[in-house]
Each structure stands twice: as structure tokens, then as C-alpha cells.
Amino acid sequence: MKLRYCRLLVILVAAGLLTSCARDPDAGKLRVTVIDVGQGDSILVETPTGHAMLIDGGGSNRDDDSDPRHVGLRTVVPYLRYRGIDHLDAIVLTHPHADHVGGLPDILREVRTDAVLDGTALPFPSPAYAAFLTEVRNRHIPYRRVVRGTHIDFGDGVTADALNPPPGHPYGTATDNATMNNYSAVFLLTYGKTHILLDGDAQFEAEQNMLATYPNLRADVLKCGHHGAANSTSDAWLERVRPKYAAISCSRTNSFGHPSPATLARLKAHGVQTYVTAANGAIVFVSDGRSVKASGTVTK
Numbered sequence: 410m411k412l413r414y415c416r417l418l419v420i421l422v423a424a425g426l427l428t429s430c431a432r433d434p435d436a437g438k439l440r441v442t443v444i445d446v447g448q449g450d451s452i453l454v455e456t457p458t459g460h461a462m463l464i465d466g467g468g469s470n471r472d473d474d475s476d477p478r479h480v481g482l483r484t485v486v487p488y489l490r491y492r493g494i495d496h497l498d499a500i501v502l503t504h505p506h507a508d509h510v511g512g513l514p515d516i517l518r519e520v521r522t523d524a525v526l527d528g529t530a531l532p533f534p535s536p537a538y539a540a541f542l543t544e545v546r547n548r549h550i551p552y553r554r555v556v557r558g559t560h561i562d563f564g565d566g567v568t569a570d571a572l573n574p575p576p577g578h579p580y581g582t583a584t585d586n587a588t589m590n591n592y593s594a595v596f597l598l599t600y601g602k603t604h605i606l607l608d609g610d611a612q613f614e615a616e617q618n619m620l621a622t623y624p625n626l627r628a629d630v631l632k633c634g635h636h637g638a639a640n641s642t643s644d645a646w647l648e649r650v651r652p653k654y655a656a657i658s659c660s661r662t663n664s665f666g667h668p669s670p671a672t673l674a675r676l677k678a679h680g681v682q683t684y685v686t687a688a689n690g691a692i693v694f695v696s697d698g699r700s701v702k703a704s705g706t707v708t709k
């Protein structure tokens with residue numbers, strides 16, 4: 410009986426080793442996950458040599474959770490642990506709305522972070538954003554603003570370039586939702602011949618500004634702006650970017666009508682294969698530098 414138990418243990422250990430060896434077929438590639446944080450955004454970038462950058466931390470309610478702060482602890486941190494990440498090279502906040510910043514204080518408390526990049530272009534008084542800044546200050550984490558031209562080189566062939574917000578205040582100085590959305594940090598990831606464009610909550614105005622600045626912009630993957638809202642992902646934007654895949658991050662029961670049928674229709678008209686977290690759970694894009702593969706079934 411004892412022997413049998415030992416054999417079983419050996420088999421289990423061997424199986425465990427095999428599982429951990431086979432666990433990451435994406436090692437050595439660029440892997441971008443649009444994490445299912447309900448209504449909000451949180452995107453994990455993992456580079457071929459294991460650098461990790463988190464863009465936004467979610468924050469609005471999951472369908473089953475009345476406390477928006479819980480998404481950092483209940484969803485994002487467990488996903489980072491699942492990916493074997495105990496340290497982030499950087500956290501990027503695209504803009505200070507609660508559905509992007511709300512989860513970040515908990516994430517900063519749980520995961521060592523080397524740098525924080527903040528796309529917030531205007532003073533924005535809100536409890537969620539203040540809690541984030543307090544946590545960054547308390548932890549003495551190097552902090553800088555993101556502005557067009559901000560360039561990150563991970564040293565393994567992956568770069569991230571900020572296309573938005575432009576310097577100054579071209580979208581005005583009001584702090585209404587649309588204006589703050591337009592100031593979102595937008596990052597273009599490049600690995601070899603492949604590009605992944607992460608739009609934050611950028612709306613039509615920001616798209617127009619970027620269209621005027623980047624005539625050769627193109628990407629294999631577009632993380633659509635503003636959760637697939639009707640005022641984002643214009644025809645002109647899709648014509649320029651020509652993505653093969655699109656990702657939309659939103660919850661099943663959001664009160665905003667995300668994703669908008671108009672946006673979905675535009676994506677369809679441009680032949681874009683579109684994934685929505687509300688339907689797919691986490692969406693994973695993997696690039697080997699030559700092409701990108703998409704998968705929509707990780708967490709659900």
C-alpha cells in the first residue's frame with residue numbers, strides 16, 4: 410500500500426514537471442493578454458525574455474462584485490501569478506478614470522514594480538486616482554508622464570512607442586469624460602514585423618490627431634479605444650491601421666451599451682476578426698516577430 414502510494418506520488422510529481430515544462434508554449438515570444446476585468450481595461454505585455462509591463466489595472470465592477478477595488482486583487486494579481494510574474498518592469502496608466510486606475514493601488518501593493526508611466530495629461534481630482542498616486546509615492550517608485558514620443562526598449566526586440574497624448578493640450582483643458590479619454594496614452598508595440606496597437610480610451614478626436622501625425626501607421630492587432638464605444642474606432646482609423654484582429658474589453662452587463670453595434674459593424678465591414686472579453690474572457694495575442702496568433706479562451 411505504501412509502495413503504491415509512493416508510485417502514485419512519483420507519477421504525480423512527474424506529471425507536474427511535465428505540466429510546468431509544457432506550461433508556456435509562448436516562451437521566447439511576445440505575448441499580450443487583454444485580461445477580463447469586467448468593465449475596464451487591464452493589459453499584460455510579456456516580452457520574449459520575460460520583461461512584463463501592465464497597462465491599466467481594471468477597476469469597475471465585475472458583474473458579481475460590488476467593490477471595484479477587488480478586480481486588482483481578485484483578477485489581475487492572480488493572473489500575474491499564474492503567468493509566473495512576481496515583478497513588473499512598468500505599470501502604465503492610460504488615463505485616470507476609475508475603470509483603469511481602480512485596481513492599481515492593490516496591484517502596486519502586491520507586485521514589485523520598477524516604474525510607473527502616467528498618461529494623465531490634466532490635473533484630475535478623484536479618490537481612485539489619488540489613491541494610485543499615493544501608493545506610487547509611498548513606494549518611491551520612479552514616476553513619469555507619458556507623452557507622444559515616449560519610447561520603451563525592452564532590449565529583446567520589443568519596443569513600445571507612445572503615439573498619444575501629444576504635448577500641450579490639443580484636446581482642451583476640460584476634465585469631462587470625453588476629453589480625458591482623448592488624452593489616453595496610446596502605445597504601439599513592435600516586435601519584428603508585427604505591431605499591436607493599444608488605444609486606451611482614445612476617441613475619434615485622438616484618432617484624427619494620430620492619423621495626421623502617423624501616415625504609415627499599421628498594426629496586426631488593435632485593442633479598440635473606449636471599450637468599443639460608438640465614438641471610437643472610426644472608419645478612417647480602421648482604414649489606416651488595417652488590423653487583422655481587434656480586442657474589446659467590457660463587461661456583459663455594462664450600462665453604457667459597450668460594445669456599440671455601430672463599432673462592431675465598422676469592424677466587420679473592415680474584415681477584422683474581433684474578440685470581446687465579455688464573451689471570450691481573456692484574449693491572448695502571441696507574436697513570433699513574423700505573425701500574430703490570437704486566442705480567445707483562457708479564463709472562461
Ligand SMILES: [Zn+2]
Nearest residue numbers: 449506508610
Ligand atoms: Zn475606460
